[in-house]
Amino acid sequence: MAIIHVKNVSHSFGKEKVLDNVNLLIQEGEIFGLLGPSGAGKTTLVKLIVGILEATQGEIVISGKAVPSLELLTDIGYMAQADALYSELSAKENLQFFAQIYRLKKQMQRERIDNVLKVVGLSDHANKTINQFSGGMKRRLSLSIALLHQPKLLILDEPTVGIDPVLRQSIWSELRKLKEDGMTIIVTTHVMDEAEKCDRLAMLRDGRIIACDTPERLKEKLRVSSLEDVFLAYGGGNL
Ligand SMILES: Nc1ncnc2c1ncn2[C@@H]1O[C@H](COP(=O)(O)OP(=O)(O)OP(=O)(O)O)[C@@H](O)[C@H]1O
Numbered sequence: 001m002a003i004i005h006v007k008n009v010s011h012s013f014g015k016e017k018v019l020d021n022v023n024l025l026i027q028e029g030e031i032f033g034l035l036g037p038s039g040a041g042k043t044t045l046v047k048l049i050v051g052i053l054e055a056t057q058g059e060i061v062i063s064g065k066a067v068p069s070l071e072l073l074t075d076i077g078y079m080a081q082a083d084a085l086y087s088e089l090s091a092k093e094n095l096q097f098f099a100q101i102y103r104l105k106k107q108m109q110r111e112r113i114d115n116v117l118k119v120v121g122l123s124d125h126a127n128k129t130i131n132q133f134s135g136g137m138k139r140r141l142s143l144s145i146a147l148l149h150q151p152k153l154l155i156l157d158e159p160t161v162g163i164d165p166v167l168r169q170s171i172w173s174e175l176r177k178l179k180e181d182g183m184t185i186i187v188t189t190h191v192m193d194e195a196e197k198c199d200r201l202a203m204l205r206d207g208r209i210i211a212c213d214t215p216e217r218l219k220e221k222l223r224v225s226s227l228e229d230v231f232l233a234y235g236g237g238n239l
Pocket residue numbers: 013018036037038039040041042043044045
């Protein structure tokens with residue numbers, strides 16, 4: 001069943017058209033990747049889906065509700081490209097702050113905070129303040145915040161930038177588990193091995209979707225061995 005329907009969506013900043021008639025159906029429980037070079041429009045599309053931006057043209061419907069909708073806020077977990085953390089507070093205090101925004105009950109707060117810290121491998125750093133955190137640790141904490149309220153839909157804008165390969169693997173295995181529990185996940189990436197891990201992939205270039213399918217079918221159709229070759233074959237230029 002489709003959880004997200006992006007219908008004829010275009011978006012402009014001033015005179016610059018950055019998304020041009022985008023159509024997408026994202027199925028419940030899939031990991032959907034948005035792949036494309038810098039400036040292709042991935043972040044803009046993600047912000048439209050989250051409801052931070054309103055499309056100049058077209059419509060986005062999530063679980064039958066038109067975006068933006070306050071009702072959808074608790075259904076969505078969003079991790080932006082820039083970390084929005086309180087640097088004077090500890091990791092745990094940051095999580096407590098967001099847990100209060102989501103109105104989680106005290107007992108639930110404790111359980112969820114312990115759980116998400118474990119997921120991102122930060123349990124041993126819970127009491128450190130953020131200004132003592134590395135870039136990768138901040139990314140991991142941002143991911144844990146997006147998971148805190150157990151959203152149905154998780155939207156991650158370049159989640160593993162600055163994260164080492166070992167931890168990247170463990171985050172991806174966690175995303176798989178979340179998917180198996182029924183979560184729908186949208187991920188933007190430049191990284192090919194991450195794109196390979198998605199159930200389906202939309203390739204964006206200059207605000208247009210140039211191809212959309214499973215990584216295997218994209219490669220099979222063109223008889224090429226890498227997603228980079230698929231992108232080039234569709235006229236995508238270099239990623
Ligand atoms: N707030 C804004 N005002 C004006 N132009 C913007 C704004 N945000 C994005 N743009 C422009 O929209 C285009 C698409 O940007 P977007 O951030 O969506 O690309 P992206 O694919 O996510 O790139 P990256 O991989 O570098 O994050 C770019 O040309 C960018 O300069």
